[in-house]
Amino acid sequence: MKKLGYVLIIIGVIALLDGCHIGGRHTVIVENGNGKERRIEYWGHVYFSADSTGIAQISPNGKVKYKNDDFEISAESDYNGRITYQFNDGEKKKELDNNEKISLARAVRDMMKVGHSNK
Numbered sequence: 001m002k003k004l005g006y007v008l009i010i011i012g013v014i015a016l017l018d019g020c021h022i023g024g025r026h027t028v029i030v031e032n033g034n035g036k037e038r039r040i041e042y043w044g045h046v047y048f049s050a051d052s053t054g055i056a057q058i059s060p061n062g063k064v065k066y067k068n069d070d071f072e073i074s075a076e077s078d079y080n081g082r083i084t085y086q087f088n089d090g091e092k093k094k095e096l097d098n099n100e101k102i103s104l105a106r107a108v109r110d111m112m113k114v115g116h117s118n119k
Contacts, residue, residue, distance in 0.1 A: 039067040059072035066107045
């Protein structure tokens with residue numbers, strides 16, 4: 001019976017660590033006001049380009065989500081550090097067109113303005 005108690009404690013600790021993503025970094029920044037919402041959420045470390053117009057790197061298996069009212073960008077890195085982007089729940093892509101690059105630059109500048117920095 002005593003073994004069962006230890007096993008349950010170990011299972012609980014593992015579930016807690018997995019549920020809280022202990023060992024990984026998860027940050028959320030939310031602003032609400034005047035009927036508008038801005039939400040920035042990221043897992044791992046996200047590094048912006050030197051000119052603050054793009055994402056230079058995301059830690060392996062990391063992710064950043066940006067939402068400002070009806071506009072959303074999601075960028076995630078695979079295990080090898082390759083970044084995949086998704087705009088407004090559209091298709092996932094690795095290469096961006098000019099309009100998407102402009103939208104990403106606006107989002108990056110906005111994320112930096114509200115507190116997200118190269119972390």
